[in-house]
Amino acid sequence: MNASTQHYTDILIIGSGVAGLSAALRLAPFHQVTILSKSSLSEGASYYAQGGIAAVFDNADSIESHVEDTLIAGAGICEKEAVEFIASNAKNCVQWLIDQGVLFDTEVTEAGETQYHLTREGGHSHRRILHHADATGKEVETTLVDLAFAHPNIHIKERYNAVDLILSNETDTTGSPRIVGAYVWNRQKEQVETISAKTIVLATGGAAKVYQYTTNPDISSGDGIAMAWRAGCRVANLEFNQFHPTCLFHPQARNFLLTEALRGEGAYLKRPDGSRFMPDHDDRGELAPRDVVALAIDHEMKRLGADCMYLDISHKPADFIKNHFPMIYAKLISLGLDLTKEPIPIVPAAHYTCGGVIVNQTGMTDVANLYAIGEVSYTGLHGANRMASNSLLECLVYGWSAAENIIRTINQIDEAPVLPEWDESRVHNSDEQVVIQHNWHELRLFMWDYMGIVRSTKRLERALRRIHLLQQEIHDYYANFRISNNLLELRNLVQVAELMVRCALERKESRGLHYTLDYPNLLEHSGPTVLKP
Numbered sequence: 197m198n199a200s201t202q203h204y205t206d207i208l209i210i211g212s213g214v215a216g217l218s219a220a221l222r223l224a225p226f227h228q229v230t231i232l233s234k235s236s237l238s239e240g241a242s243y244y245a246q247g248g249i250a251a252v253f254d255n256a257d258s259i260e261s262h263v264e265d266t267l268i269a270g271a272g273i274c275e276k277e278a279v280e281f282i283a284s285n286a287k288n289c290v291q292w293l294i295d296q297g298v299l300f301d302t303e304v305t306e307a308g309e310t311q312y313h314l315t316r317e318g319g320h321s322h323r324r325i326l327h328h329a330d331a332t333g334k335e336v337e338t339t340l341v342d343l344a345f346a347h348p349n350i351h352i353k354e355r356y357n358a359v360d361l362i363l364s365n366e367t368d369t370t371g372s373p374r375i376v377g378a379y380v381w382n383r384q385k386e387q388v389e390t391i392s393a394k395t396i397v398l399a400t401g402g403a404a405k406v407y408q409y410t411t412n413p414d415i416s417s418g419d420g421i422a423m424a425w426r427a428g429c430r431v432a433n434l435e436f437n438q439f440h441p442t443c444l445f446h447p448q449a450r451n452f453l454l455t456e457a458l459r460g461e462g463a464y465l466k467r468p469d470g471s472r473f474m475p476d477h478d479d480r481g482e483l484a485p486r487d488v489v490a491l492a493i494d495h496e497m498k499r500l501g502a503d504c505m506y507l508d509i510s511h512k513p514a515d516f517i518k519n520h521f522p523m524i525y526a527k528l529i530s531l532g533l534d535l536t537k538e539p540i541p542i543v544p545a546a547h548y549t550c551g552g553v554i555v556n557q558t559g560m561t562d563v564a565n566l567y568a569i570g571e572v573s574y575t576g577l578h579g580a581n582r583m584a585s586n587s588l589l590e591c592l593v594y595g596w597s598a599a600e601n602i603i604r605t606i607n608q609i610d611e612a613p614v615l616p617e618w619d620e621s622r623v624h625n626s627d628e629q630v631v632i633q634h635n636w637h638e639l640r641l642f643m644w645d646y647m648g649i650v651r652s653t654k655r656l657e658r659a660l661r662r663i664h665l666l667q668q669e670i671h672d673y674y675a676n677f678r679i680s681n682n683l684l685e686l687r688n689l690v691q692v693a694e695l696m697v698r699c700a701l702e703r704k705e706s707r708g709l710h711y712t713l714d715y716p717n718l719l720e721h722s723g724p725t726v727l728k729p
C-alpha cells in the first residue's frame with residue numbers, strides 16, 4: 197500500500213490556465229502559493245485559444261457597447277451586474293497582461309501612430325479583440341508559465357490530480373463548513389497525498405470532454421465542477437454548452453479549431469456545392485453568434501446528409517491570410533490543405549461550458565474560502581451563450597478579484613487542521629480496466645447524440661437513465677479499486693453529465709445554446725437554471 201503524504205500551504209490553486217496563473221501571480225508578491233496542474237503547467241484550454249481577448253481599446257468603442265453586445269449574445273439571461281463588472285475591468289486586466297510582457301499585435305495608423313490591432317468576432321458590434329496573430333492563448337499562457345516558474349513564492353506541482361475537497365468538521369458563524377484542504381493524486385508516484393490549505397481556488401477549466409467531438413484538450417473533464425458539487429456548492433446553467441461551429445473535419449486532426457476571426461475577416465461558410473448558406477439562416481450571415489452558426493451547419497449537414505460543410509477565405513489575398521493566420525495556415529499545410537486556395541472542411545464540436553460553480557463577484561463559492569474562477573465558474577457573464585473572446589477576459593478579471601479578496605481576508609482565517617489521511621486499506625488493483633475504457637466511450641457518445649446541438653425531452657431522459665447506470669458502476673469500481681487518472685476523470689465527467697442533463701430537463705424553452713424540439717419557443721420570463729446539492 198502506498199503511504200499518504202501531508203503538505204501544508206496557505207493558498208492552493210488547482211489549475212494552471214490563464215485563470216489559475218493570473219490569480220497566482222497577483223497573490224505571489226504577498227503570499228506563498230501552491231499550484232496544482234493535472235498535466236504540464238501550460239496544458240489546458242488557455243494554451244489553445246486562438247482568437248483573442250475582448251476589451252475596449254478603441255475610442256470609437258465603449259464599455260456600454262461591450263456590455264450591450266454581451267447581453268444580446270447571452271439571450272436575455274446574463275446577470276447585468278456581472279457583465280458590467282467584467283467589461284469595466286477588462287482594459288485594466290489586459291493592461292496587466294501587457295505589463296507582464298504579453299505581446300499583442302499592433303498596427304501603424306495613417307497618422308503614423310502605433311496602436312493595438314483589434315479584430316472583430318461574432319456578436320461584437322466593434323473591433324475589440326486584442327490578439328497575438330492566431331495564437332493568443334499560447335502567447336499569454338507561456339508568458340504566465342515562465343513568470344510562475346521564476347517566482348520564489350509560487351510552488352508548482354505538475355501531474356497532480358485534485359481528487360476531492362476536504363471540509364472542516366465544525367461550521368462557521370453562518371452555519372457552513374469551511375474548506376480546509378484537498379486529496380490529490382500524485383500521478384508519478386501513483387499515491388494519494390493530502391494538502392491542507394486556508395484557501396483553495398478552483399481554476400480547473402471546463403467540461404467539454406463530456407462530448408465525443410470537442411475542440412478542448414484532454415484535461416477539460418469538469419473536475420472542478422464535480423468536486424465543488426460534492427463539497428456542497430450550487431451550480432448553474434450547465435445546459436448551455438457552446439458548440440464551436442468550425443472545427444476542422446480531418447481524420448488526423450480531430451480537435452483543431454478554425455478561429456472565428458476567419459469569419460471576422462471575411463471567410464464564407466459553404467455547402468459542398470460551393471453555395472453560401474448563412475444568409476438563408478440569419479441576416480448577420482457568417483457573423484451571426486456561434487449558436488446560430490452551429491445550428492445552421494448542423495441543419496445543412498442533416499438536410500443534405502453531408503459529413504461536413506466548408507469554410508472558405510480563399511477569395512482574400514494569400515499574403516493577408518498568411519499574415520493574419522500563420523499558425524492555422526501552417527497546420528493546414530501540414531495536413532495537405534491550403535487555406536489560401538481552397539475551402540476547408542469543418543464540423544461543429546463542443547467548445548465551451550457556459551455554466552459552472554456559482555460564485556459571487558470575488559469568485560467565492562457557497563463554501564467559505566473556496567473560490568472558483570475561469571471556465572469552471574458561473575459568474576453570470578455568459579447567460580445562455582458566450583460571446584467570443586469574453587472567456588479569457590473572465591479568467592483575468594476573476595483571477596484578479598479573487599486574489600484581491602484573498603489578500604484582504606486570509607490573515608483572519610484559522611490554520612487548517614491536521615487532516616485525515618486517504619484510506620486505501622480496502623481497495624486493490626483493478627484487473628478490469630476495460631470497464632473504464634468502455635464507459636468513457638459510451639458516455640461521450642450518448643452525450644453527443646442525446647444532449648447535443650438539438651435536444652428533446654425523450655433524448656434527455658434516455659441520457660439520464662444511462663448516466664444513472666454508469667454512476668452506479670463507477671461508484672462500485674471507485675469503492676473497490678485503486679484510482680487512476682482515467683477513473684478520476686470518468687467519475688467527474690459522469691457527475692457533470694448528470695448535472696448538464698438535469699439543467700437541460702429543467703429548462704422548458706429553447707434559448708441561446710439550449711435548443712429542444714419539445715419547447716421550441718422562448719418563455720417570457722426566464723433566468724438561470726440553478727441546482728443545489
Ligand SMILES: Cc1cc2nc3c(=O)[nH]c(=O)nc-3n(C[C@H](O)[C@H](O)[C@H](O)COP(=O)(O)OP(=O)(O)OC[C@H]3O[C@@H](n4cnc5c(N)ncnc54)[C@H](O)[C@@H]3O)c2cc1C
Pocket residue numbers: 210211212213214215216232233234235237238239240241242243244245246247248249250332333356357358359399400401402411412413415416419420453547548569570571572584585586587588589591
Ligand atoms: C481551441 C480553443 C480556442 C479558444 N479560443 C478562445 C479565444 O480566442 N478567446 C477566448 O476568450 N476564449 C477562447 N477559448 C476558451 C478559453 O480558452 C477557455 O475558456 C479558458 O482558457 C479557460 O481557462 P481556465 O484557466 O479556466 O482553464 P484551462 O486553461 O482549461 O486550465 C485548466 C487547468 O486546470 C487543470 N486541472 C483540471 N482539473 C484538474 C484536477 N483535477 N487537478 C489538477 N489540475 C486540474 C488543468 O491541468 C489546467 O492546468 C478557446 C478554447 C479552446 C479550446
